[in-house]
Amino acid sequence: MVSPLLKLVLLFRLPTRHRSLFLSNSSQHQTPPTSQSQQCQQQHVPPQPPPHPLMRNATGQPIPFHMPPLHQPPPPMPPQGFSGRHPPPPPHMGIPPPMPPPPLPHAGMNGIANGSGTGGGRQPLQQQLGGNGRWKGGGMFDSSPNAGGPSRFTAASSAAGGGGRQQLMSRFQAASTPAAGSGASNFQPSDDWSQLLSRNERMERELFSGTTTGINFDDYDSIPVEMTGPDRESIQPVESFASMTDFHPVIGNAVKLIGYQKPTPVQKWAIPTTLAKRDLMACAQTGSGKTAAFLVPILNLMYTEGPGHSQAAVRANRRKQFPVALVLAPTRELASQIYDEARKFSYRSQVRCCVVYGGADIGSQVRELDRGCHLLVATPGRLVDVMERGRIGLDHCRFLVLDEADRMLDMGFEPQIRRIVEQDTMPQKGQRQTLMFSATFPKEIQHLARDFLQDYIFLAVGRVGSTSQNITQEIMWVEEADKRACLEELLQNRAPDALVLVFVETKRGADQLEGVLYQQGFPVASIHGDRSQADREMALRNFRTGQTPILVATAVAARGLDIPNVVQVINYDLPSDIEEYVHRIGRTGRVGNLGRATSFFNDKNRNIVKDLRE
Structure with missing residues (x-):
């Protein structure tokens, strides 16, 4: 018991607002009540903690306040092997977790079922239910040749016990798609490249939609073809793609999807020459289908061998990586174009194609190489860089192609080319097959052919260095001060959807002309060497699709670019030599189409008059 005097002292020490509560609480403890535990035992209710004396609601009723216990029970021990970094998973209350379903093929995989686990008999994946309804079946998820699936899933089933119970054994193998331009790490394809893999409709739409080639070249039969070299009489031309029974099914399927019917003159002779395993030096007019002339026979030999x-x-x-075939090109635009064509001819095959070029992130290109590379398209400078990093070996390269060889020499790539071909591990001439393609045949190219080729066939289609007969050439006398007004007049008179390519000499001139035309309301873009790779690819893509049908370009786009349906080429600034002029106007009138080339001429271009007359 507390004495009244002590209560009085304590009362005065409390704040005024708490005195009434103190008095009420003290009066309640005058009669000792029954213990709370005894009351709970009598009423069979769980014990409740008393409300805090200082917490009441607006009506004066105490508000329950549950104090946490002073001593918490220790947390349960994590299961054995648990790292403790994350909280343990909640228990399943004695109920085992449901068995996860078998993985399904993602968007980049092509479901292929193979009853035996290997070999043929590929059919669309089927799931069977047996016994208690669990998945059974022995089959294989295999990534499509062009779909970009990152893995291959193999499943095998075996009966175990009664009641139709099945045992599912699965494993994931990191494997890349064996196709062009896609795949995943640790690429381990089959050594049998003769198989025709299953279709991938999504990839077909991506690769072959909008294909405009496959034109009959009936008027090309009159073009003269000169062919020299040892045993040239044994090589017979290809009259039509349908008559080529030696084509592998992968090539035959791609030719059908692209729409090829009758080969161009260079294809007519280059394909059988390459299939006969002869070295080739080919000179042909620009836009005559040289890319398919070497991709078709080389890939055909890779599939069969x-x-x-x-x-x-x-x-x-x-x-x-050790590619079997190497294609060198002078510019990144041409390298990308060749790579896109290679993807078409390697569709539904085990062959994977890659491309490396300067001006882009080398890290991403090396990662693509790590996923597997059988046919490599590259610019010389970037290839030397990748080789010095130890990511590409040419020890087993059986096919070498130099496309636009004269352009590569003009750009100063001869040291890099000789470093790749002669000073590394590439097989010597005679042990590999080498093809060179060029629009011209100057002395430098003749020396390169002598050093790289052995017993080669020389093929000249038409007059070497000449322009296509499908191009109407127009020369206009225009003073420097009148060029912009004359160009605007030509562009206003064009068809709305016609693609027009305008060439200038300098990068600064390209930017200035683009700005002037844009201010006049023309849909225009420009490309030159100082633009980033992303900007150049976007400009070319918009030009091809017609979003910006006017493209201002320097010589970076003059060679090798295959942009179909270019109606007109305008030489706003004439080049200084006739070879560059031939390559520029060759961007129109390609693959059998008609085109027009208009050139602005004045006193600054008198040095090219004689060559233009010829």
Whole structure:
């Protein structure tokens, strides 16, 4: 018991607002009540903690306040092997977790079922229910050749016990798609390249939609073709693609999807020459289908002959890729174009194509190489860089192609080319097959052909260095001060959807002319060497699709670009030599189409008058 005097002292020490509460609480403890535990036992209710004396609601009723216990029970021990970094998963209350369903093919995979696990008999994936309804079946998810699926899923089932119970055994193998331009890491394709893989409708739409080639070149039969070299009489021309029974099914399927019917003159002779495993030096007019002239026979030989020792070398040295075929091109635009065509002719095959070029992130290109590379398209400078990093080996390269060889020499790539071909591990001439393509045949190209080719066939289609007969050439005398007004007049008189390519000499001139035309309301874009790769690709893509049908360009776009349906080429600034003029106007009148080339001429261009007359 507390004495009244002590109560009085305590009362005066409390704040005024708490005195009434103190008095009420003290009066309640005058009669000792029954213990709370005894009351709970009598009423069979769980014990409740008393409300806090200082917490009441507006009506004066105490508000329950549950104090946490002073001593918390220790947390349950994590299961064995648990790292403790994250909280343990909640228990399942004695109920086992449901069995996860088998993985389904994602958007980049092509479901292929193979009853035996290997070999043929590929059919659309089927799931069967057996016994208690669990998934059974032995089949294989295999990434499509062009779909970009990152893995291959293999499943096998075996009966175990009664009641139709099935045992599912699965494993994931990191494998890349064996197709052009897609895949995943640790690429381990089959050594059998003769198989025709299943269709991928999404990839077909991506690769072959909008294809405009496959034109009959009936008027090309009159073009003279000169062919020299040892045993040239044994090579017979290809009259039509349908008559080529030696084509592998992968090539035949691609030719059908593209729409090829009758080959161009260079294809007519280059394809059988390459299939006969002869070295070739071909000079042909620009826009005559030279890309397919070397891709079709080389890939056909790769499908029939297989990878050789390249796959074994990759398995022995996983950090380095050993391509079977190498295609060198002068510019990144041409390299990208060749790569896109290679993807078409490698569709539904085990062959994977890659491309490397300067002006783009080398890290992403190296990662693509790590996923597998059988046919490599590259610019010389970037290829040397990748080789010095130890990511590409040319020890097992059986096919070498130099496209636009004269342009590569003009751009100063001869040291890099000789470094790649002569000073590394590439097989010597005679042990590899080498093809060179060029629009001209100057002395420098003749020396390169002598050093790189052995017993080669020389093929000249039409007059070497001449322009296409499908191009109507127009020369206009225009003073420098009147060029912009004359150009605007030509552009206003064009068809709304006609693609027009305007060439200038300098990068600064390209930017200035683009700005002037844009201010006049023309849909225009420009490309030159100082633009980033992303900007150049976007400008070319918009030009091809017609979003910006006027493109101002320097010589970076003059060679090798295959932009179909270019109606007119305008030389706003004439080049200084006739070879550059030939390559520029060759961007129109391609693959059998008609085109027009208009050139502005004045006193500054008198040095090219004689060559233009010829």
